[in-house]
Amino acid sequence: xxxxxxxxxxxxxxxxxxxxxxxxxxxxxxxxxxxxxxxxxxxxxxxxxxxxxxxxxxxxxxxxxxxxxxxxxxx
Numbered sequence: 001x002x003x004x005x006x007x008x009x010x011x012x013x014x015x016x017x018x019x020x021x022x023x024x025x026x027x028x029x030x031x032x033x034x035x036x037x038x039x040x041x042x043x044x045x046x047x048x049x050x051x052x053x054x055x056x057x058x059x060x061x062x063x064x065x066x067x068x069x070x071x072x073x074x075x
Contacts, residue, residue, distance in 0.1 A: 002028050006037050015041065 002025050007014040017037065019028045027033065047058040 004028050004033065004037075006034055006041075008038065013041065013045070 002019045003016055004019075005014065005016045017028060019025055030036075043058065043062075047054040
């Protein structure tokens with residue numbers, strides 16, 4: 001298991017992530033893990049705060065983004 005703690009420099013949040021899946025260990029140790037994880041949490045909190053259709057639109061947008069990344073990067 002690998003655990004990482006992330007804190008917002010403005011003091012808005014802090015959270016920890018425990019990774020139990022061996023195949024995800026390298027992802028949480030990645031040099032950019034902190035920036036990506038913080039961005040993802042801020043996105044989630046922002047759309048949930050907005051309510052209405054924001055969460056559904058965010059999920060659709062993230063799905064489209066991931067599909068585009070797969071075809072662009074080729075993994």
